[in-house]
Amino acid sequence: MRNIKLTIEYAGTNYAGWQVQNKKYRTVQETLEKALQKVFQKRIKIIGSGRTDAGVHARAQAANFKTDSSIAIYKLQKALNTVLPDDIAVIKTEEVGLDFHSRFSAKSKVYRYTILNRPSRPAISRDTVYFFPYSLNLKLMRKDARILLGRHNFKSFQAADKKKRGAVRTIKNLNITRDKDFIYIDIEADGFLYNMVRNIVGTLIEIGRGKLPEGSTKKILPARNRQLAGPAVPAKGLCLLEVKY
Numbered sequence: 110m111r112n113i114k115l116t117i118e119y120a121g122t123n124y125a126g127w128q129v130q131n132k133k134y135r136t137v138q139e140t141l142e143k144a145l146q147k148v149f150q151k152r153i154k155i156i157g158s159g160r161t162d163a164g165v166h167a168r169a170q171a172a173n174f175k176t177d178s179s180i181a182i183y184k185l186q187k188a189l190n191t192v193l194p195d196d197i198a199v200i201k202t203e204e205v206g207l208d209f210h211s212r213f214s215a216k217s218k219v220y221r222y223t224i225l226n227r228p229s230r231p232a233i234s235r236d237t238v239y240f241f242p243y244s245l246n247l248k249l250m251r252k253d254a255r256i257l258l259g260r261h262n263f264k265s266f267q268a269a270d271k272k273k274r275g276a277v278r279t280i281k282n283l284n285i286t287r288d289k290d291f292i293y294i295d296i297e298a299d300g301f302l303y304n305m306v307r308n309i310v311g312t313l314i315e316i317g318r319g320k321l322p323e324g325s326t327k328k329i330l331p332a333r334n335r336q337l338a339g340p341a342v343p344a345k346g347l348c349l350l351e352v353k354y
Contacts (some may be wrong), residue, residue: 116201117170127161144230155208158211158352164344171352173211217352224292245317256284256326264333268304312339
């Protein structure tokens with residue numbers, strides 16, 4: 110038996126997220142499993158590092174599956190990319206230990222939220238950025254972002270979830286940078302709650318535009334009340350950059 114790890118890039122625009130749902134919705138996981146079935150001529154269950162929501166993209170999602178096939182790693186990558194649609198690509202294949210689990214072996218994940226901050230709307234990047242035409246004070250946003258670093262209960266930034274989960278997570282890095290018209294908010298954590306990144310970004314934007322006062326995250330974080338935080342920003346600006354092991 111072999112354990113194969115895939116690193117996958119995808120544009121989430123045309124998918125209802127990563128996780129397999131009912132047949133009404135097209136998902137990334139389901140599309141990959143259909144591609145694997147074509148290659149191996151039998152059903153294969155793939156394990157992802159975690160869910161990405163509808164419209165969210167990935168530059169390096171991680172997943173693994175087990176097989177008794179002797180297919181060469183480089184041939185597998187080529188075969189999968191031949192049958193996958195253009196908006197999903199396997200960018201790396203590797204054989205890993207049998208105890209490797211894409212989700213449970215992960216140490217942290219890095220997400221990037223991209224804001225296009227200029228007066229005119231985008232054309233080329235319309236599906237991968239959040240267009241925000243108003244002025245933002247990045248200095249204030251960075252100051253409030255620092256408050257979120259470390260291990261906290263992030264219930265104030267958790268959207269309603271069907272599953273009951275603990276809300277304690279550790280944010281290891283939170284960086285806000287600007288490159289011309291683009292603002293990048295990069296967040297690394299040991300795990301993320303449902304819509305956590307989008308709710309954090311929405312809150313920081315409200316602070317940056319002056320709708321919430323400086324230091325708001327000091328009150329929002331311990332309150333554990335979603336109503337106090339800013340609105341969730343659109344999914345299309347979010348991208349999974351890396352899963353660290």
